[in-house]
Amino acid sequence: MKRILVTGGCGFIGANFVRRVLDLRPDWSIINLDALTYAGNYGNVRDLEGDRHRFVHGDIGDEELLADIFSEEGIAGVVHFAAESHVDRSILGPEAFVETNVTGTFRLLQASLESWREGKLDPDFRFLHVSTDEVYGSLGPEGLFTETTRYDPSSPYSASKAAADHFARAYHRTYGLSTIITNCSNNYGPYQFPEKLIPLMIFNIINERPLPVYGDGGNVRDWLFVEDHCDALLTVLENGRPGETYNIGGGAEKKNIEIVHIICDLMDERLDRPHGTSRKLITFVADRPGHDLRYAIDASKIEGELGWRPRHGFEDGIARTIDWYLDNMSWVEKITSGEYKRWMKENYGNRGTG
Numbered sequence: 001m002k003r004i005l006v007t008g009g010c011g012f013i014g015a016n017f018v019r020r021v022l023d024l025r026p027d028w029s030i031i032n033l034d035a036l037t038y039a040g041n042y043g044n045v046r047d048l049e050g051d052r053h054r055f056v057h058g059d060i061g062d063e064e065l066l067a068d069i070f071s072e073e074g075i076a077g078v079v080h081f082a083a084e085s086h087v088d089r090s091i092l093g094p095e096a097f098v099e100t101n102v103t104g105t106f107r108l109l110q111a112s113l114e115s116w117r118e119g120k121l122d123p124d125f126r127f128l129h130v131s132t133d134e135v136y137g138s139l140g141p142e143g144l145f146t147e148t149t150r151y152d153p154s155s156p157y158s159a160s161k162a163a164a165d166h167f168a169r170a171y172h173r174t175y176g177l178s179t180i181i182t183n184c185s186n187n188y189g190p191y192q193f194p195e196k197l198i199p200l201m202i203f204n205i206i207n208e209r210p211l212p213v214y215g216d217g218g219n220v221r222d223w224l225f226v227e228d229h230c231d232a233l234l235t236v237l238e239n240g241r242p243g244e245t246y247n248i249g250g251g252a253e254k255k256n257i258e259i260v261h262i263i264c265d266l267m268d269e270r271l272d273r274p275h276g277t278s279r280k281l282i283t284f285v286a287d288r289p290g291h292d293l294r295y296a297i298d299a300s301k302i303e304g305e306l307g308w309r310p311r312h313g314f315e316d317g318i319a320r321t322i323d324w325y326l327d328n329m330s331w332v333e334k335i336t337s338g339e340y341k342r343w344m345k346e347n348y349g350n351r352g353t354g
C-alpha cells in the first residue's frame with residue numbers, strides 16, 4: 001500500500017483529490033490532515049473513512065503533530081493543499097494567510113526534510129506543493145503565463161502563496177528535498193465553498209438573491225474543472241521531475257460576466273424559470289482593490305512532458321457543477337451556517353462577494 005499525506009483534504013480541491021485517488025489508485029492510502037477551518041468540511045470525506053483514508057484533525061503549523069505523523073515509516077508523498085484561499089479574506093485579514101500559507105508550508109517542508117534525513121520516507125518521496133497562477137500577477141489583453149514568468153503577486157493571498165512557492169523551491173535547491181510546484185488557474189466543480197464566484201452565483205440564483213459582480217465584470221480567468229486539476233496533480237506526483245514547476249490550465253478563458261451569464265441561462269433552464277430571470281439579479285459592485293485584469297495559462301509543459309490534457313470543456317464542466325449543487329443543496333445549507341454566515345454579515349452585510 002502506497003501511503004501519502006494530503007493536507008487540506010477536506011477543502012474544495014483536496015476533497016476532490018482524495019476521492020479521485022481512492023477511486024483510481026486501489027493500492028494507495030491517504031492520511032488527510034486538515035484543521036477544518038470555515039472552508040474545510042469533514043462531511044466532504046466522511047463516507048471515505050476506513051483502511052485507505054485516515055482523517056487527522058490538526059494544523060499544518062503544529063510541529064509536534066507533524067513529527068508524530070512523520071514518525072510513520074514509508075510515507076511516499078505529500079500533496080499540500082492546506083491554505084487560506086480566498087482573496088477577499090486576505091485583503092480584510094492578511095495575517096492568517098502568512099501563518100498558514102507561509103509558516104505552515106515552511107513547517108511541513110521542514111518536517112518532511114527531517115523525516116527524509118532520518119531515512120524514514122519512501123525512496124521515491126515527492127512533496128507536491130499545490131499553488132496558483134495568481135503568483136504571476138496580472139496579464140494585459142495578450143500573452144500567457146509560462147513556468148518562467150516573473151513572480152509579481154498583487155494580493156496578500158497571492159503574495160503568501162508566492163512566498164510558499166519560493167520555500168518549496170528552495171528546499172529542493174538547498175537541501176535536495178524532492179519538491180515539485182504546480183501553478184493552476186481557477187478551479188470550479190463540486191464541493192467548492194460558496195464564497196467563490198461560480199458556487200456563489202448558483203447559490204444566489206437558487207435563493208433569488210443579487211448576483212454581485214466586481215467592476216464591469218471584465219476580469220478574465222482561465223477556468224479548469226476540478227477533476228481535471230486532480231488528474232493533473234496525480235500525473236505530476238507520479239511522473240513529474242523534482243525541482244520543476246508545472247503550470248496547469250483549462251484553456252478556457254472567460255470574462256467574469258460571461259461566466260455569470262452562462263450560469264444564469266443554465267439555471268433558468270434547470271429551475272424552469274423564464275429565460276432572462278436570473279440575469280436580472282446581476283448587480284455590479286465596486287471593484288476589488290488590486291484586482292488583476294487577466295490570468296491565462298500556457299500548459300504546454302505538462303501537456304508535452306507528462307501527456308496531461310483537460311478532459312472537460314467549460315460547457316460540460318459547468319453543467320456538471322450546476323447539477324451537483326442542485327442535487328446537494330443540503331450540503332450548501334449545512335456549510336453556510338455558523339461562522340461563515342457571521343463573517344459575511346460582519347464584512348458584507350447581505351451583499352455577498354464575487
Ligand SMILES: NC(=O)c1ccc[n+]([C@@H]2O[C@H](COP(=O)([O-])OP(=O)(O)OC[C@H]3O[C@@H](n4cnc5c(N)ncnc54)[C@H](O)[C@@H]3O)[C@@H](O)[C@H]2O)c1
Nearest residue numbers: 008010011012013035036037039040059060082083186187
Ligand atoms: N480554488 C482554486 O481555484 C485554486 C486554484 C489554484 C490553486 N489553488 C490552491 O489549491 C489549494 C486548495 O484550494 P481550495 O480552493 O481547495 O481551498 P479551500 O479553502 O476550499 O480548502 C482549504 C483547506 O485547507 C484547510 N486548512 C486551512 N488552514 C489549515 C491549516 N493551518 N492546517 C490544516 N488545514 C488547513 C481548510 O480547513 C480547508 O479544508 C490551496 O493551496 C490554493 O492556494 C486553488
